[in-house]
Amino acid sequence: MIQALAISNQTAIRAGVIKSLTDSDFMAGAKAMMIETLKEKLRNGIASFCFVKKNGELRYVKCATTNSALVEQWTNGRGESRERYGCCAFLELTEDGIQWRSFRWESIVKVF
Numbered sequence: 112m113i114q115a116l117a118i119s120n121q122t123a124i125r126a127g128v129i130k131s132l133t134d135s136d137f138m139a140g141a142k143a144m145m146i147e148t149l150k151e152k153l154r155n156g157i158a159s160f161c162f163v164k165k166n167g168e169l170r171y172v173k174c175a176t177t178n179s180a181l182v183e184q185w186t187n188g189r190g191e192s193r194e195r196y197g198c199c200a201f202l203e204l205t206e207d208g209i210q211w212r213s214f215r216w217e218s219i220v221k222v223f
Contacts, residue, residue, distance in 0.1 A: 121194075122147045125216055128197045132217045142219050146199060149222045153177040153201055159223040162214040169220065172212075175201040185209065 118126075122143045130139035152158035153176055161171045176182060182202045193200040193213045200213040 118144070119147065125197075129217045132197075138217075142217060145219050145222050146216055149219070150177070150199065152222065154179075156181075157204075158201075161220045161223075162218040163220060164214075164218070170214075172201070172203055174204040175212075176204070177201055185211065 125146055126139040126143035129142050130136060133139060133142075149158055149160055156178055157174055157176050159171075159173050160175070161169055164170045177200070185202055197216050198213040199216060199219075200211060203210055203212050
């Protein structure tokens with residue numbers, strides 16, 4: 112029996128970038144699929160996830176979004192997509208306020 116997984120072109124591109132950084136086909140595929148899942152959750156509302164920061168610290172994001180209705184007042188339309196730099200941008204909502212943040216694709220650990 113043949114088993115296949117259909118992925119989008121963008122997910123394939125992400126997997127290629129992640130593979131070049133991690134040297135692992137398995138990790139590249141798993142992380143690219145996690146990012147696809149995360150981006151869908153971010154677009155549709157609120158998402159929670161964790162990633163490894165550049166300093167090695169594990170960062171838990173409890174409340175993040177890219178939903179157009181929620182981020183409209185926080186965008187000016189002049190920015191450049193973080194996708195060009197192998198990153199995922201998101202608007203984080205915390206008790207301290209609201210800020211744009213991003214993480215590198217290869218650093219994703221889990222989507223809740």
